[in-house]
Amino acid sequence: MISRGLNLFPLVLFSRGVYSLMWFFLAPVLPAILREFRVDPAYAGLLPAAFIIGAAVTQIPASYLGAVYGHDKVAGLGMLIFGVSSALLPLSPSWEWLLLLRAVGGVGAGLFFSTAGAVLIALRPRAVGSALGWYNASFNIGAFVGYYWGFVASAIGWRAAIALPGLLSAALGVLLLRGVGIKTSTxxxxxxxxxxxxxxxxxxxxxxxxxxxxxxxxxxxxxxxxxxxxxxxxxxxxxxxxxxxxxxxxxxxxxxxxxxxxxxxxxxxxxxxxxxxxxxxxxxxxxxxxxxxxxxxxxxxxxxxxxxxxxxxxxxxxxxxxxxxxxxxxxxxxxxxxxxxxxxxxxxxxxxxxxxxxxxxxxxxxxx
Known part of the structure; x- marks a missing residue:
């Protein structure tokens, strides 16, 4: 169990980086999305707002579910939901579907954040600051890549640029779901x-x-x-x-x-x-x-x-x-x-x- 748990540490950090990339990867392609779906730019803020709402409402329930079923497993479920919903974004038939899928992505992100952090704390109980420092570092590194994701979209198109990290996130979620089941007090x-x-x-x-x-x-x-x-x-x-x-x-x-x-x-x-x-x-x-x-x-x-x-x-x-x-x-x-x-x-x-x-x-x- 210890060796499997130790393998979780880099897996969680890499997942965190992909997670943060998917926080920001829509920003550089949003103008193209608005043009394609013929949406007034005044409504552009609804897309990030839908994501934040989804993320906010699931964070506290996620901490309870992680304590009962395993923080690594709930984090995996979050990455799976976040990834699948993101991979489906390019298939959206309308602006309303984009908003719905982005809100669902927020739900997945909310399931991941606190539970993944709890996994790192459990794996490094004597170096909690270092563990969470790397956790925050992974977020910033992924976000940094997200700032430049527009170049990827320019090369392969915005649909493929959004779908690929979503598929990677889903695969990471499956790996986390196979974790040892790290539980704590509820x-x-x-x-x-x-x-x-x-x-x-x-x-x-x-x-x-x-x-x-x-x-x-x-x-x-x-x-x-x-x-x-x-x-x-x-x-x-x-x-x-x-x-x-x-x-x-x-x-x-x-x-x-x-x-x-x-x-x-x-x-x-x-x-x-x-x-x-x-x-x-x-x-x-x-x-x-x-x-x-x-x-x-x-x-x-x-x-x-x-x-x-x-x-x-x-x-x-x-x-x-x-x-x-x-x-x-x-x-x-x-x-x-x-x-x-x-x-x-x-x-x-x-x-x-x-x-x-x-x-x-x-x-x-x-x-x-």
């Missing part, structure tokens, strides 16, 4: 609520920046859309250092420095971007990316180590982050039309709010 981690409330401002800031930095650079720095997208992808390069960040958490004695210092560092990066020379901006984007990587790895690790069912802690934090942090993207786009510096001031304030809130949580729970 309890729900209520203390994770305060971690989610403390972290959602910073999560929302990063989500807004990852989605809208390229647009801001195009509008206010006057660079091409392709170059703007490449510069904004520097945030995802930070994922290559995820394992190092996680190991740093495991080894550093004063973990408060990571939990509070990382969002403060990101806030400085945000507030500097509007006035920074173009050649400095990729460094600042990388800075807020790796700062968030360090912070969210620390939050996930701290919360999951205190929970009898780590999957429930991961699920609760992620659901709160998505439900509450998603809306800052709308504020970013509106503020951008009022004053070029305004959205970056907002993101800086959000990062500082998470730093302050996390400090309160640490002192309330008397940790570190």
């Amino acid at each position: 309890s729900i981690s209520r203390s994770a609520l305060i971690y989610g409330l403390a972290s959602f401002p910073f999560w929302g800031a990063v989500y807004a920046a990852n989605n809208l930095t390229a647009t801001w650079l195009h509008l206010f720095k006057g660079i091409s859309e392709d170059l703007a997208g490449a510069l904004s992808s520097a945030a995802m390069i930070s994922g290559f250092f995820g394992g190092f960040v996680g190991r740093l958490y495991d080894r550093v004695k004063r973990k408060t420095y990571l939990l509070i210092g990382a969002p403060i560092l990101a806030a400085l990066g945000y507030i500097t971007i509007p006035s920074a020379p173009l050649e400095v901006i990729p460094i600042l984007v990388f800075l807020y990316g790796i700062s968030f990587n360090a912070y969210i790895t620390s939050v996930y690790t701290t919360a999951s180590k205190r929970a009898e069912n780590p999957a429930s802690a991961l699920a609760i934090i992620n659901v709160l982050n998505m439900a509450l942090g998603l809306h800052f993207s709308y504020a970013f786009s509106w503020l951008m039309t009022q004053w070029a510096k305004a959205p970056w001031l907002m993101l800086s304030a959000l990062a500082l709010l998470s730093a302050f809130s996390t400090y309160i949580v640490i002192n309330r729970l008397k940790i570190y």
Whole structure:
């Protein structure tokens, strides 16, 4: 059983990378999809919204199902559902079918996230920070590839470009379903609520920046859309250092420095971007990316180590982050039309709010 369990570690990390690729691979082909289905661009946001809704509603139930039936098996079911629904997207006869299949894909993604994280924690109980650091790194690496998936679509067409990762995801899901059945307590981690409330401002800031930095650079720095997208992808390069960040958490004695210092560092990066020379901006984007990587790895690790069912802690934090942090993207786009510096001031304030809130949580729970 131990050897089979150890084989799960790279399998989960690779699955996480494919999973994150399928979070982002529609973005570069969305204009072509809208043209083909004759959909007004005003409705383009419905596709990612359908996915997020599907992912949000299944996260907490997934943590319970994983505890009962095996976290690796529920994660496998999630990858299978995510993959099959994605592979079917190119066969959609209408825009409504695209929305439905993307929502189903979100359901699969929600089944995977917390349960796969719980598998890594079970496999590395003495190095939880390192395990979750690699988990976050895999997400960033897959997302980085997703930023450039438009080049794949240009070469083989958007339908094939979407179908291939879906088929790979389904195959990975089948492999995970053959796992050993890693189970935990079915309890729900209520203390994770305060971690989610403390972290959602910073999560929302990063989500807004990852989605809208390229647009801001195009509008206010006057660079091409392709170059703007490449510069904004520097945030995802930070994922290559995820394992190092996680190991740093495991080894550093004063973990408060990571939990509070990382969002403060990101806030400085945000507030500097509007006035920074173009050649400095990729460094600042990388800075807020790796700062968030360090912070969210620390939050996930701290919360999951205190929970009898780590999957429930991961699920609760992620659901709160998505439900509450998603809306800052709308504020970013509106503020951008009022004053070029305004959205970056907002993101800086959000990062500082998470730093302050996390400090309160640490002192309330008397940790570190």
